[in-house]
Amino acid sequence: MKSTSKMLGATSALALFAFGATNAHAAGTTAGDEITNTATITYQVGGIDQDDETASDTLMVDRKINLTVAEVGTATTIVTPGSTSQFTTFTVTNNSNAPLDFALEALQQDGTTTAHGGTDSFQATNVRIYLDNGDNTFNAASDTLVTFLDGVAADGVRTVFVVSDIPLGLDNDEVAGVALRATAREVGAAAALGNALVQTTGGNTAGMDTVFADTTAGTDDSARDAAHSARDDYTVATAMLTVAKTSRIVEDPVNGTTNPKMIPGATIEYCIAVSNASGASDATAITVNDPLPNTVTYDGSFGVKVDGTVSGGVCQDDGATAGTESGGTVSGTIATLSGGATKTVLFHATIN
Structure with a gap:
């Protein structure tokens, strides 16, 4: 900062200070501004007022x-x-x-x-x-x-x-x-x-x-x-899905529903269970597609049931008949699966 001054003459009577204007904002006075401070001295000699004397100091504001x-x-x-x-x-x-x-x-x-x-x-x-x-x-x-x-x-x-x-x-x-x-x-x-x-x-x-x-x-x-x-x-925040596919024999042409065996003509119940982890976000528009092998034939009389439940590890026949089969591929859509929930796609097929 640059400072200049002028020597004060005779006896000082009163010092008056006038400061240059500053810019008011939180950051402070603008960098590069010059601040001028001027002191004015009035005095007498032999009881007679003399010309005022002044001294000024000028400095430059630095950049913060x-x-x-x-x-x-x-x-x-x-x-x-x-x-x-x-x-x-x-x-x-x-x-x-x-x-x-x-x-x-x-x-x-x-x-x-x-x-x-x-x-x-x-x-x-x-x-x-x-x-x-x-x-x-x-x-x-x-x-x-x-x-x-x-x-x-x-x-x-x-x-x-x-x-x-x-x-x-x-x-x-x-x-x-x-x-x-x-x-x-x-x-x-x-x-x-x-x-x-x-x-x-x-x-x-x-x-x-x-x-x-x-x-x-x-x-x-x-x-x-x-x-x-x-x-x-x-x-x-996402869904965390797992899927499990199980099957069981529900009847055969010899034993009927009593201790049925997996012989040609027997009916298989397939269950595809989709689960979403507890605390996970909802999963939506879940589409299940299951192409059948040529050793089984889809049972259209039972249909494809979706949104079923699982109880005691066994898929329940409580879903809505809303799925489809086309060209040997079974399909079903689960509209929404909340965190912690399990829903199923259930259908039957016959062993060829």
């Missing part, structure tokens, strides 16, 4: 670099395996006393504790960053795909989305941790990221110095590095 990246909301983002464009929301606030650009990075965790207490267990794919258009709702068609924020004013706040795709084949409650890191940069040309900031070393200079004032580190940065970061996460 500070920023905050914050997760918006306090809950994980619930996702389904195979879903695309799943987003987490962050704000980037320029707490500096000067406009700045901000380089943006989307980071993924690897096996560590995530923002909402889970343990990172998978990696999202196609991770990218969008700048919100002002409506605070992610929309790929109207928001802007970015790698940096351009010319954020002092005290300016921008909302950005970290957007990812979720792989198939994940289990219920698996978690992926993501983070957004912003690094302050010089203001570059329009639509271009500015150069890296350089902190002033050594003593105070007459020009505008730069001080990294981000004294509190974020989740994925260090203190006083002109960067800040925050984390969010994705938690998988």
